[in-house]
Every structure is written in C-alpha cells, then in structure tokens.
Amino acid sequence: MSQPTGSDVLSQAAAKYPDQTAIRDPDRDISCSFADLDEGARCVAVGLREIGFEPGDHLTAILTDSVEFLELMFACAHAGLVFNPISSRMAPERLAYVLDHAESAGLVFDTQCQGTVAEVAAEDRPSTLIGVRTDGSLADHAYSSLGQSSAPEALESGHEYHVEIDESDPALLLYTSGTTGQPKGVLHTHRNVVEATYASLPYNRFRPTDVNLALGPMYHVGPLLCNILPGLSMGATTVVQQEFDSAVTLEWIESEGITAMWGVPTHYRALVDDESISGRDISHLRMLQYSGAAMPEAVARRCREHVPGCEFVNAYGTTEIVFGTVLFPEFHDDKLGSIGRAVPKAEVRVVDPETADPAETLPANEVGELLVKTPSCMREYWRNPEATADAIVDGWYRTGDLGRRDEDGFLYFVDRKDDMIVSGGENIYPAEVEDVLHDHADVTAGAVVGVPDEEWGAVVTAFVVPDDESLTADNLESHFLNSDAIESYKRPRRYEFRDTLPMTQSDKIDRQALLESVADE
Numbered sequence: 280m281s282q283p284t285g286s287d288v289l290s291q292a293a294a295k296y297p298d299q300t301a302i303r304d305p306d307r308d309i310s311c312s313f314a315d316l317d318e319g320a321r322c323v324a325v326g327l328r329e330i331g332f333e334p335g336d337h338l339t340a341i342l343t344d345s346v347e348f349l350e351l352m353f354a355c356a357h358a359g360l361v362f363n364p365i366s367s368r369m370a371p372e373r374l375a376y377v378l379d380h381a382e383s384a385g386l387v388f389d390t391q392c393q394g395t396v397a398e399v400a401a402e403d404r405p406s407t408l409i410g411v412r413t414d415g416s417l418a419d420h421a422y423s424s425l426g427q428s429s430a431p432e433a434l435e436s437g438h439e440y441h442v443e444i445d446e447s448d449p450a451l452l453l454y455t456s457g458t459t460g461q462p463k464g465v466l467h468t469h470r471n472v473v474e475a476t477y478a479s480l481p482y483n484r485f486r487p488t489d490v491n492l493a494l495g496p497m498y499h500v501g502p503l504l505c506n507i508l509p510g511l512s513m514g515a516t517t518v519v520q521q522e523f524d525s526a527v528t529l530e531w532i533e534s535e536g537i538t539a540m541w542g543v544p545t546h547y548r549a550l551v552d553d554e555s556i557s558g559r560d561i562s563h564l565r566m567l568q569y570s571g572a573a574m575p576e577a578v579a580r581r582c583r584e585h586v587p588g589c590e591f592v593n594a595y596g597t598t599e600i601v602f603g604t605v606l607f608p609e610f611h612d613d614k615l616g617s618i619g620r621a622v623p624k625a626e627v628r629v630v631d632p633e634t635a636d637p638a639e640t641l642p643a644n645e646v647g648e649l650l651v652k653t654p655s656c657m658r659e660y661w662r663n664p665e666a667t668a669d670a671i672v673d674g675w676y677r678t679g680d681l682g683r684r685d686e687d688g689f690l691y692f693v694d695r696k697d698d699m700i701v702s703g704g705e706n707i708y709p710a711e712v713e714d715v716l717h718d719h720a721d722v723t724a725g726a727v728v729g730v731p732d733e734e735w736g737a738v739v740t741a742f743v744v745p746d747d748e749s750l751t752a753d754n755l756e757s758h759f760l761n762s763d764a765i766e767s768y769k770r771p772r773r774y775e776f777r778d779t780l781p782m783t784q785s786d787k788i789d790r791q792a793l794l795e796s797v798a799d800e
Contacts, residue, residue: 285356293317296514323354326425334359336384359442371398464661475601487514494542625653700729741771
C-alpha cells in the first residue's frame with residue numbers, strides 16, 4: 280500500500296466533504312468547496328505540465344494569501360513539482376537570490392507582487408512567468424487559463440498526466456529569514472508534509488463544522504502545515520485574510536463565525552487592544568492557537584474576558600522540523616510560558632550546547648540546547664550539505680534554541696543560543712529580560728539585545744515602544760529594580776525608545792537591525 284502524499288490531504292477531504300466550503304475569502308467574496316478546490320488543483324496540475332513543467336521542477340510563488348495560493352500548492356503536489364512559496368514582501372535583490380539558489384523553473388506572482396518581480400533583471404528571472412490576476416504585461420501565462428482547454432476532458436477520461444509520487448520525493452522548499460546572511464532553503468518531502476499535518480490534529484482538535492482563520496502568511500510553515508492543512512483534512516473551512524488588520528479580523532470573527540484561530544501573541548494583543556472588540560460578538564471562538572513566543576498572562580486574561588470559554592494551545596517548531604512540542608489546553612494556565620511536551624512520534628532532549636550529544640541529557644531546570652527528532656524534520660538544506668550535516672546529527676535536529684525541562688517534564692523555550700548576552704562574564708537571556716519589560720503597563724512592545732561594549736563585553740539594551748509618551752528610562756529602571764522576577768544585574772543599562780520595532784519577513788523582531796541602529800552611537 281502506497282503512503283499518502285501532499286495531494287492526498289486534499290483529495291481525501293474532498294471525498295468526505297465534497298460540498299462543504301474549503302476556503303472563503305471575504306475580501307473578494309468568493310468561496311470554494313472541497314470538491315471544487317480539488318478539481319481546480321488537478322486542472323492547474325494538467326496546465327502546468329502542458330506548458331512544460333516536469334516532475335521534480337521547482338516552482339517559486341510570490342503571492343499574497345489567497346485561494347490560488349492553496350490551489351497552486353496542491354496542483355504542484357499532483358504534478359510532482361516542488362512548491363517554493365516565498366514572502367510577498369521579499370525585496371527584489373533577495374528574490375533574485377532565491378530564484379537562482381532554488382533553481383526555479385518558473386515563477387508565479389500576483390498583482391500585489393508584480394512590481395517586485397519587474398524589478399528583478401530579466402536574465403535573473405525563470406523562463407516561465409505566470410500571473411495571478413495581473414494585467415498580463417509581464418507574465419507569459421495567465422494562471423486562470425492553466426488547464427482550462429484540456430483539463431476537463433483529461434479529468435473526465437482519467438487521462439491526466441500521471442505522476443508516480445513517492446513519500447520521499449520533495450514537496451516543499453521553504454526559505455529561512457536570513458537575517459544575518461543569505462536565507463537557507465529548507466527542503467521537505469511529501470512524508471514530512473503528511474506527518475506534520477496529521478501530527479497537528481490532536482492539538483488543533485478541528486471539527487468539520489469549524490471555521491478557521493490563520494493570522495500568519497501562508498508561506499510560513501506554522502500556519503500552513505500546523506493549521507491550514509490540518510483544518511482542511513478535517514473538513515474545516517479556512518478563511519483567508521491577506522493582511523492582518525485587527526479591526527477587520529474582529530469583524531470577520533463575528534460575520535464569518537470564526538471558531539478557531541492561529542496567530543502569534545502579538546496578534547492577540549492587537550485584537551484585545553482594538554477598541555472595536557467591545558462591539559463585536561465573538562463568543563463562538565473556542566480555540567486560540569499560537570506559537571513563536573510565550574503568551575503574556577495579561578493577554579490571555581484579557582482574551583478570556585471577551586471569550587470566557589476559549590481554550591489556548593501553544594506549539595513550538597521551526598521551519599526545519601515544522602513543530603515538535605505542544606502545550607494542551609488542559610495544562611495551559613498551570614504551565615503558562617511552557618511549550619509543552621513532545622508531539623506524537625517526536626522526541627525532544629535538552630543537552631549541553633557545546634557538545635550537543637543526544638545521549639547526555641541535562642537534569643531538570645538546567646538550560647541547554649533543544650534537540651528534536653521527528654518524522655516531519657526536513658530532508659536537507661537545499662544545495663548546502665555542510666549546513667545539513669551541522670544541523671542534523673544522528674537523526675537529531677539541532678534547533679539552536681536554548682530551553683529547559685521542569686520536574687513534570689514540561690519544556691520551556693529560554694532563548695536563541697545566538698541571542699544570549701554575555702555581560703561582565705554573566706550569561707543573560709534576552710527573553711527573561713523582555714518578560715519583565717512587557718509586564719510594565721505602559722510598554723506596548725519591547726526587545727532586548729546585547730550592544731558590544733569594551734568594558735562589559737556587551738551592554739543589555741532595551742528597545743521600547745511606549746504606550747504612554749511620558750514613559751521614561753527612570754520609570755523602567757524602577758520597574759526592574761522592584762521586580763522579583765529577575766536579578767538586578769540582568770536589568771537593562773540602556774533604553775532606546777522607538778515608534779515601532781523592525782520585523783523580519785517571518786514576523787519576528789529583527790534584532791540585527793536593532794543592533795545596527797545603535798552600532799555607531
């Protein structure tokens with residue numbers, strides 16, 4: 280018996296829930312049933328083969344979140360192509376690099392991204408360009424025309440381009456943020472995709488009646504493989520929001536009957552801070568999933584004030600492993616801040632960061648590097664065997680994340696190993712300083728970095744977005760000195776006030792940009 284592949288996730292759902300709505304885009308006022316989405320993906324697969332794509336080719340997509348994004352992903356799976364979705368905000372120079380490094384045979388882009396594609400030199404673009412709802416001035420083919428002339432007959436007769444796909448074949452090529460250098464290409468197989476999708480089900484707890492909204496862009500592994508695909512596999516409806524807007528999100532929660540959401544804590548803070556929330560009926564929300572950071576207690580409390588019955592689920596993962604741990608609702612409040620325990624079929628160990636020996640785990644509450652072994656772990660870094668060998672040792676993926684395990688077996692993310700600050704010979708983790716910083720009522724957002732210093736090695740520096748313009752460094756200094764949650768020597772010695780914090784394309788704070796902003800001061 281052959282193992283399921285990426286396309287089977289949708290095909291099997293379409294067989295069980297053909298007439299239910301798979302995707303809804305309120306902005307465009309369009310909906311697509313499971314049967315229509317599956318047939319559309321098959322038609323596009325035929326069209327891609329007709330215009331010259333061969334199994335194994337890499338197809339890059341620079342698209343905003345849309346019905347077409349998901350349809351194209353499944354079309355690539357049917358046709359045996361490797362789907363390479365990238366950030367719709369990617370700069371032209373970075374796009375040119377990815378197209379070259381990924382050895383892309385084609386590029387799919389939409390109206391919002393056409394300007395970026397146009398800025399890439401013609402010789403740096405793939406030979407085949409496909410436009411989604413574009414004016415046709417740059418594209419060789421219109422996405423809407425793919426397979427339209429021949430696919431219906433081919434599907435009806437069963438004479439589709441037949442591609443034998445093995446679970447070990449590549450399916451997804453995802454690029455990391457590359458904040459300190461060029462991004463790495465993370466290659467996932469069909470088995471990785473399927474394992475991640477089905478391993479997510481116990482914590483997502485989707486029902487066929489659910490209406491699901493992922494607040495992160497689809498090119499991210501979190502919303503795509505840990506939320507959207509699991510939801511589709513269970514017959515849930517996915518609502519598409521191109522750009523996060525708290526007021527619009529609240530409107531849609533009410534009007535679309537959203538019952539489940541995925542986001543990062545920043546999203547949920549923005550929702551409870553939005554003044555329009557008091558006028559919205561969002562009582563049908565039952566599940567709030569998040570990852571990327573710990574949920575501040577104040578944000579969780581305020582969410583429950585508006586939706587008393589909602590449950591929280593926290594998951595931990597990376598682009599390379601998809602995800603490895605989950606904190607279930609039953610433990611969420613008692614273990615707030617934890618990333619939970621390993622998911623089914625995965626193992627997580629805390630080891631010495633210097634040796635990373637999986638055979639020598641550290642005792643409870645001792646901080647070390649998190650190693651993860653899971654069937655959803657990437658096959659390799661594309662065209663980078665050295666980085667692959669460094670990252671995967673005896674089947675264990677070195678996350679580069681520091682964490683600890685408590686006496687009950689619950690894991691906690693401490694910080695990125697590379698972000699640790701050594702000041703005056705002491706190890707200081709930015710996350711523990713940021714936790715105290717965010718406890719101040721007048722701090723909207725904050726980030727902590729170590730600014731190089733000749734005397735101390737590094738100075739703990741806090742970048743703060745104040746909620747109240749009267750907030751001063753002295754106020755924050757008093758806040759830290761009066762806190763029982765952190766030792767005084769770990770407190771910031773310098774404060775920088777900002778209107779906003781720079782973000783990476785993965786919607787994480789760009790610490791390198793913060794460091795560079797004060798490098799010459």
